[in-house]
Amino acid sequence: MSERVISPAVIKRLPRYYRYLGELIENEVVRISSKELSIKMKVTASQIRQDLNNFGGFGQQGYGYNVQYLYDEIGKILGLDNQQNMIIIGAGNLGQALANYDFSRVGFKVIGIFDANPRLEGLAVRGIEIQMVDELEEFVKSHSVDVATLTVPKKNARPIASKLEELGIRAIWNFAPTDLKVSDDVCVKNVHLDESLMTLSYNLRHRGNEKYSYNSYMND
């Protein structure tokens, strides 16, 4: 493997590879050529091969790729080969919706849900009882928590993110419509719903206008 840095564009494509390969497995497809994969991924077959060469030689000349093997290997690269535990901070509508979402497909399990509203205490969501935020520290000390999902109002997001960092959480999935202020030690992935919707609005407004149109694969 060369020493060059793997480009963000490649890294961005990995989850989509994983999703497509998962679908191929569901459809009992055993092998796939770079050409067939390139059609699904909407990148060239040559780009597919380059992408995958970053991580090792997965294909065989004339055979293509073994779907299950490629799926498993990309899963390892994505860090999905072990179960990872998630806690959700903010048990409002969005937090509860995420607690009900099935993340097992990508190896995540929700093990705790926290909120500041005492009226939510003890309410069970998907079998997990909502706890109060003052129990967060104790919980994080006694459990293995990989990711904290933030579904709190904008004004609470930064203080809570700082608290999570103090408690040793190193990955935050942030749904609050603001930037977090944490050190570079903490990985943050933002899901800015407003911005996503604004992008759709832009495209709808400028449909058919070649100068303004955004025709690349519009995926988050």
Next chain:
Amino acid sequence: MSERVISPAVIKRLPRYYRYLGELIENEVVRISSKELSIKMKVTASQIRQDLNNFGGFGQQGYGYNVQYLYDEIGKILGLDNQQNMIIIGAGNLGQALANYDFSRVGFKVIGIFDANPRLEGLAVRGIEIQMVDELEEFVKSHSVDVATLTVPKKNARPIASKLEELGIRAIWNFAPTDLKVSDDVCVKNVHLDESLMTLSYNLRHRGNEKYSYNSYMND
């Protein structure tokens, strides 16, 4: 204005400009220099000026930009200057959470919610009663619908998307973990929660590894 096509990278930044300018307005900031904006946006001041020059000359040498004016102009470019109506298809946890989300900040109003489960019929979410999907056609004919949000199971997403296209809907905000098959006439914005979480998992797994790290601004 030149005839060149506006790059996707610029278009991607517009919602973030809009969000930051909105925050500046909340904080009663009247004007901002390209340098100050560049710090918030994490792109160079020169890039800021180039970005905004795509859409007209908004700044004044030595003055910088008038925040309210820039906010309003970018709002127009994003298509947010008129109220837009959204319907939500799929009134499960995520659909209901989105029905409760405040999109008024970006000029959207939820005017209808639909599901196939008869047990949900008539249940009110944020004052809107859930209707059955067989009422969708009539509703779309008698209302002005700009965007349809899809929060249905994967297996229903494509059939429903095709139906929406038939009914004349030209923008779909898709939360189902699959690609939609609609014509180029329909703008689609995907929110692939699984893929977003997988990206976070990748970063957590490869933290500190320069070769594998993805250190650019990780925003959807």
